[in-house]
Amino acid sequence: MSASPASRPHAARNTLLRMIAGRIGAAFLTLILVSLVVFTISDLLPGDAAQEALGQSATPAQVAALRHEMGLDRPAYVRFGSWITGLAGGDAGQSLVANMPVGEIIRERLPNSLLLAALTTLVAVPLALTIGISSAMNRGGRLDRALNVATLSMVALPEFLVATIAVLIFSVKLRWLPSISMLPEQATWGQFFETFAMPVFSLCVVVIAQMARMTRAAVIDQLDRPYVEMALLKGLSPARVVIRHVLPNAVGPIVNAMALSLSYLLGGAIIVETIFNYPGLASLMVNAVTSRDMPLLQACAMIFCAVYLLLMLLADVTAIVANPRLRSA
């Protein structure tokens, strides 16, 4: 952003760095707490991988032997300790079902999930900003009311419904798009589009609506401030007032809203990936739950939580950097 004030720029930068360091520390602490919770909950889930692997006909002795082999009979705190130290060193353990390192499975799926999230963000954020800002600038006008109705009904639509309807229309009825999203090796742009059109669309609907509504609220909150009237009386056009004056003040709340909505994508991804059979992290996690593959489940859960915390951290830091009061306190 612009230069810090002439007085004590050094001290100002230091307080800024200290605040950001504080936020990062807090995020780490939360992550550790979360790991505890994830571990405890997955421990409480009924059934275990040994039982699952051997099937219903296995004798208790067989199950116990396998449990011992898998290390499942050690006390919980020992398992937690070895799990968390392994995780810190990049070793998420061995998948109990696939019999290969969890890290390897995730390495295969993670890029797919990131690609889906990136595409959705790329489509959703600019659209949501445009809708939210134009809605706010026309507050009470016809455009605002129309967009309001549209976003309100979009918020109310669950992903599975959007996805199912999209499949019914585009795959079943019109036969334009495949109902399963598998990106072939060396895909053409056309295939790329076909693969992602429906999943991205299903995820965008809700996220755009949420973000647009929050953006509108944040911008309107600023539009009511006296400095906006002052800017208009200086001869600025409404568009310029919004870009030069309102957005710098609204960026904190807007980024916060974006981060919240994008973290919501994580949940939406589970449904969308399942419906379109997309090989991402979310469907992996669902599989891990059904097969009681605890190490895999725990690793997936930790990734989701870390992403969530990262998004929140980003929003916090943006809000601090954008606010001169915090920046130069």
Next chain:
Amino acid sequence: MSDPATAPDTPHVPPHVPPHVTVTNLRIAARGPDGQDIVIVDDVSFAIPKGEVLALIGESGSGKTTIALSLLGHVRPGAAITGGSITVGDAAIRSLTPAALRDLRGNRIAYVAQSAASAFNPSRTLMDQVVEPALIHDLLPRPAAEAKAVELFRALGLPKPDTIGQRYPHQLSGGQLQRLMAAMALITDPELVILDEPTTALDVTTQIGVLQAFRAVVRDRGTTAVYVSHDLAVVAQMADHIVVLNRGRVRETGRVHQILQSPRDDYTKTLMAAAHPVVEAAQDKPRTAPVPLLQIEGLTAGYGRVDAQGRPAVPVLRDIGLTLHRGEILGVIGESGSGKSTLARVIAGLLPPARGRISLDGAPLAPGLDGRSRDDFRRVQIVFQNADVALNPAHSVGQILKRPLAFYHGLTGAAADARVAELLERIQLPRTLADRPCTDLSGGQKQRVNLARALAAGPDLILCDEVTSALDTVVGAAILDLLADLRRELGIAMVFISHDISTVRAICDDILVLYSGDVVDQGPRAAFGSPPHHPYTDLLIRSVPEMRPGWLPEGLGAPALPPIDPLAGDADLCRFLPRCNVRVAGLCDRIAPPRHDLAAGNAILCHLEEGPLAVAQRAEALV
């Protein structure tokens, strides 16, 4: 809608010179909550010759701001110009396209808003905002605009003109921001500047420098100006013409001298009378009770933790002592942040002091709320500035008054109803108001209900914290009269807190001047009539604008102060030192000032004796 034939003549404009600004039969309406149009400006006409200053004066809600904004072709959302014409130079404002209006705004016509603190964008540097009008209208390249801004900062008497632009609004004081806003308005050399109550939010001592700066730059540039204000005395310093407004209509138009010396309209006369409150003070009867009602000794208070030496983390009041007898009013005056409200909070028990004793009728009063009995609460009541915050909007006036009646006196049913009626009569409101929600009341009525609630307890002492500051002069003057009645008829003592020395001088028996938490001057009202005073009291009194043109000294800001040791910063030195114009190097910047009595009966906290103070302050009066 309007009939040009009925446009009134504008007598002060020679017919052959076209005026620079002409407003004819202007009518502005807003859509009310019930869908009905409410006329907020009705048939207003005036004209301003080039290079002159016209003041729009009137109370809150009289339509001043609405008219001022319409000169820029702007109306607030919900309102619309429904008739009349506005011309500025060759531009007929009402027929301009939005783009043409934008070309005019911030370029040929500039606006200075009421509260600079909220009119600046909090997240951009001041320089960015000050040069913006010149940049968007393509008048100057950025470096030239910045150079010009620095020149303006200097002309407006801002400190560190070269670097002040790199700061953010929250880093400057209200007075400085107001000047920066003037610089922003003047950067494009506008032909018309509109100043909307530019000094209302400031302390008197700050206001004076800002007024001088405004007047100097507007005059030097031959700019035409519209000055919006509710303060006749300020207007007398700034304007050539006055338009008196009331409920959106023009009551009187004329030259400053004519309006101030021989107002023709009744409403103008009321406004003038309210500007000099004259309240019947209590007769000087001898004090019968030897024990004062309220006595405070060695009081130190503040916020945050108290350390081993009994000093709070954020010290506010230092070593305060005062006495107040039954039926008397003690005025507490000082600028914003001097600790006036903190004093009231301490007396009321809302903030336990770090040190010191408070006694009521000779008996010590517990420092905090937990130590006080219900009867202690009853005897000391507090009334705040903002009646809106204090009154629960969900309750009717009757319900609000019955709560203290039940709490302190166990009154309910018909007895309570009768007492409510009595109280309403006491505060001069109709009995029928008892059933109305307090949201239906005007500001003045709310403040009366607020007072009645304090009276319902049957107190010995009422702490009035800026009770008239949020009200218009006329309404405020009526409340002052009511307070004087209550004191005279019920014998209630009051601590009357205000930042306005003329109000305090009108109503109080004794006056106490706070500066940054120190009592710097304390004594009977008579002692505040003529010098010598404490140097800060003197500054306060001299800063209150008088209603004669030419009162505002020429030049820019205060003259240079005597030099002192720049390292002086000991907590016990005189706190007024950095602003004192009679300070003595080697004394004031070395040793804590003593408290001593002056002949007129007041005690001051200052190194200077009667003689030197009198000489210095008489000399000032002559300048």
